[in-house]
Amino acid sequence: MSIHPAAPKGACTAGEADGVRIDAPLDGDDALRRVMCVEDDDDIRYILDFSLSQIGGYEVCAVGSGAEALQAAPGFRPDLVLLDVMMPQLSGPQTLQQLRQLPGMEGVPVVFLTAKAMPEQLEELLRHGATGVIVKPFDPVRLPQDIRMYWEHGRGPRG
Secondary structure, rough: OOOOOOOOOOOOOEEEEOOEEEOOOOOOOOOOOEEEEEOOOOHHHHHHHHHHHHHHHOOOEEEHHHHHHHHHHHHHOOEEEEEEOOOOOOOHHHHHHHOOOOOOOOOEEEEEEEEOOOHHHHHHHHHHOOOOOOOOOOOOOOOHHHHHHHHHHOOOOOO
16 A cells, blocks of 8 residues: 555656756756656655655656666666665666666666665675665655765765
């Protein structure tokens, strides 16, 4: 049973979103503006979307599978991806591997979401190329601050 209204389909394409051009720079190219959330659980996906859009002020593309992420990423052009580890069909690590092959996605920071918090499991996820790992349950109020930290870390040295 879902605790929220269903998100509209096709909400993750470039162009007009709530009257704002999401493909136009807002604060220059160094700003974290667009976050893609890939989570198969509807309720968690809703919390992610609400936290990042309403508390963090980010443009959010929330999709329910790795396949949807692969389809939406080129048009949405995320600045950061939050990626659930355990999903049907394509796992988080498999989705990350395929996202990295898409034009423009090679260097986009990816942060895994997982319920498994053993140190060796977290290290394994980082070896897949993630910038960081957020353990569920997460604090929705703190999440925008957490992803900004990972985004700043994931961009590497500026010069």
